[in-house]
Amino acid sequence: MNIEIRNLTVRYGRTTAIDDLTLNLPAGKIYGLLGRNAAGKTTLLSVIAAFRRPSAGQVLIDGADPYENPGIVERICFVGQRLIGQDDDSVKTVLGLARALRPEWDQSYADRLLDLFEVPRRKAVSSLSQGKHSALGIVLGLASRAPLTILDESYLGLDAPSRYAFYEELLAGYVANPHTVILSTHLIEEVGSLFEEVVIIDHGRLVLHEETDVLRARGASVTGPAEAVDRFVDGLTVLAEQRLGPTKSATVYGRLGPERDLAARALDLELGPVGLQDLFIHLTRDGIARVDQPMEGTRS
Amino acid sequence: MTATPASPLWRLVRYFIRPHLTVYGAFWTIVILVWIAATTFVERLTFIDGSVFTTVGLSAPKWFLFVFSLIMAVEVKVYVSYGITRRHVFAASAIALGATALGFALLTLAIFLIEQVIYERLGIADRLARYLLISTPLDGAELLAASFLVFVLYSACGWMVGAGFYRFGPWWGSLFVTPACAPFAAVELASSSYAPASGSGFGLTGLTPTWGTLLAVGAAALAVLGAYLIVRDLPIRKVSG
Numbered sequence: 147m148n149i150e151i152r153n154l155t156v157r158y159g160r161t162t163a164i165d166d167l168t169l170n171l172p173a174g175k176i177y178g179l180l181g182r183n184a185a186g187k188t189t190l191l192s193v194i195a196a197f198r199r200p201s202a203g204q205v206l207i208d209g210a211d212p213y214e215n216p217g218i219v220e221r222i223c224f225v226g227q228r229l230i231g232q233d234d235d236s237v238k239t240v241l242g243l244a245r246a247l248r249p250e251w252d253q254s255y256a257d258r259l260l261d262l263f264e265v266p267r268r269k270a271v272s273s274l275s276q277g278k279h280s281a282l283g284i285v286l287g288l289a290s291r292a293p294l295t296i297l298d299e300s301y302l303g304l305d306a307p308s309r310y311a312f313y314e315e316l317l318a319g320y321v322a323n324p325h326t327v328i329l330s331t332h333l334i335e336e337v338g339s340l341f342e343e344v345v346i347i348d349h350g351r352l353v354l355h356e357e358t359d360v361l362r363a364r365g366a367s368v369t370g371p372a373e374a375v376d377r378f379v380d381g382l383t384v385l386a387e388q389r390l391g392p393t394k395s396a397t398v399y400g401r402l403g404p405e406r407d408l409a410a411r412a413l414d415l416e417l418g419p420v421g422l423q424d425l426f427i428h429l430t431r432d433g434i435a436r437v438d439q440p441m442e443g444t445r446s
Numbered sequence: 447m448t449a450t451p452a453s454p455l456w457r458l459v460r461y462f463i464r465p466h467l468t469v470y471g472a473f474w475t476i477v478i479l480v481w482i483a484a485t486t487f488v489e490r491l492t493f494i495d496g497s498v499f500t501t502v503g504l505s506a507p508k509w510f511l512f513v514f515s516l517i518m519a520v521e522v523k524v525y526v527s528y529g530i531t532r533r534h535v536f537a538a539s540a541i542a543l544g545a546t547a548l549g550f551a552l553l554t555l556a557i558f559l560i561e562q563v564i565y566e567r568l569g570i571a572d573r574l575a576r577y578l579l580i581s582t583p584l585d586g587a588e589l590l591a592a593s594f595l596v597f598v599l600y601s602a603c604g605w606m607v608g609a610g611f612y613r614f615g616p617w618w619g620s621l622f623v624t625p626a627c628a629p630f631a632a633v634e635l636a637s638s639s640y641a642p643a644s645g646s647g648f649g650l651t652g653l654t655p656t657w658g659t660l661l662a663v664g665a666a667a668l669a670v671l672g673a674y675l676i677v678r679d680l681p682i683r684k685v686s687g
Contacts, residue, residue, distance in 0.1 A: 197526065198681035214533055216534060219529045246460070247461065248529065249457075292529075
């Protein structure tokens with residue numbers, strides 16, 4: 147499902163959660179939505195899922211306003227950190243509701259996922275551990291087979307093996323049936339390889355929307371003798387530095403270009419890709435969006 | 447994949463009615479058992495001087511529907527989070543609660559009819575004639591209509607209270623209980639629902655059946671409209687982990 151967001155503003159009283167945000171997310175891709183706490187991620191996703199009306203601006207899903215649009219909202223599955231209003235229900239009841247209301251619900255897949263994540267079916271949702279609660283959210287998100295699946299930090303409670311099992315399932319489902327997926331997460335390095343495009347927002351504003359590979363090329367890691375690294379990074383924006391004995395590694399922001407490549411070789415330095423997390427931290431540090439130019443223009 | 451009906455509205459109506467049949471069954475079983483026990487107790491130990499069901503069983507269905515609707519309205523957020531529009535949640539609730547109100551009204555009528563048969567068997571029907579609601583088929587139809595309207599009224603008010611709590615929060619939601627209950631309070635104050643001695647099958651003391659009907663229909667319509675206005679653009683709040 148295509149998502150088109152035009153000049154979106156969402157206010158809660160005097161607080162502006164989303165501020166004049168414009169963004170286009172073409173159908174059939176996995177998007178990573180990144181932002182610091184209270185950046186406006188959940189609010190943005192809530193408006194996309196038609197959970198609330200925008201204060202101003204517009205969200206269009208496949209060209210139509212999703213708010214109170216039955217043909218659109220039944221094809222959107224939003225899973226947050228906790229299930230909305232179902233703490234007192236049993237897992238079985240929750241699944242029964244999903245089976246009754248989700249038009250594309252895949253019960254056999256849900257059963258397989260429940261077994262995979264070892265979610266007890268008869269327990270009340272409130273009595274599940276955080277990990278099992280997250281796993282139940284994942285089951286709902288994946289087995290809904292929704293053309294637009296939104297997972298808002300819903301897998302944070304999973305342990306590492308379960309998270310990797312989830313990534314595999316998500317990817318397998320996506321490959322078998324390409325659809326639009328938006329993942330909001332703080333586990334940037336871990337999930338980063340899944341993203342085809344990354345959207346970063348901060349203070350309700352768009353900081354960056356870029357293909358993941360292109361974004362990674364916006365920076366580089368430089369490793370080698372400390373003195374050579376210091377000489378090489380002189381004049382560049384250094385995001386992070388690490389030193390181990392005489393060896394130093396620095397993460398720099400900005401395109402290096404062929405001249406710098408040659409200089410690196412001359413200094414016997416090793417250049418590598420930059421971590422998404424380092425870039426994210428740099429771009430949102432101190433609450434200031436550190437982008438030299440609006441990035442959305444490249445993707446819209 | 448599971449086969450599902452085309453319309454989200456009817457998917458939800460089916461979800462509202464099917465699993466709740468057991469709850470309705472349990473509720474009416476309790477009501478009937480209490481009624482039987484009370485009738486037996488009164489008949490054995492004192493004497494029956496009016497409809498026992500009016501005393502022990504008549505308020506239960508309307509308060510059951512009030513609470514049931516209240517819970518249903520609080521759950522609107524859940525259904526919206528499963529991809530159903532607020533409009534469809536409201537319509538599905540209205541259809542399910544309307545059908546439930548009709549079913550409850552039919553059961554109420556049936557119990558009154560059974561009660562009259564029992565009183566005739568006990569030979570006390572003549573003595574109680576002026577207390578009994580149903581003397582003619584028209585009385586029966588009026589009782590059915592009155593019960594249905596009262597049940598719809600209580601359901602709509604319960605819905606308003608529940609939706610108000612979610613929408614306005616606990617403080618303003620508590621204050622909202624008064625206006626939300628005003629429609630059924632007005633009908634209860636202006637009338638005496640089911641008053642067996644009223645001489646009117648509709649039981650609206652001091653009101654003609656026409657005015658009683660108009661008041662009940664008007665209050666029910668107001669309550670339904672109020673419930674819809676609260677829920678039509680209800681924002682679904684996020685739940686943090």
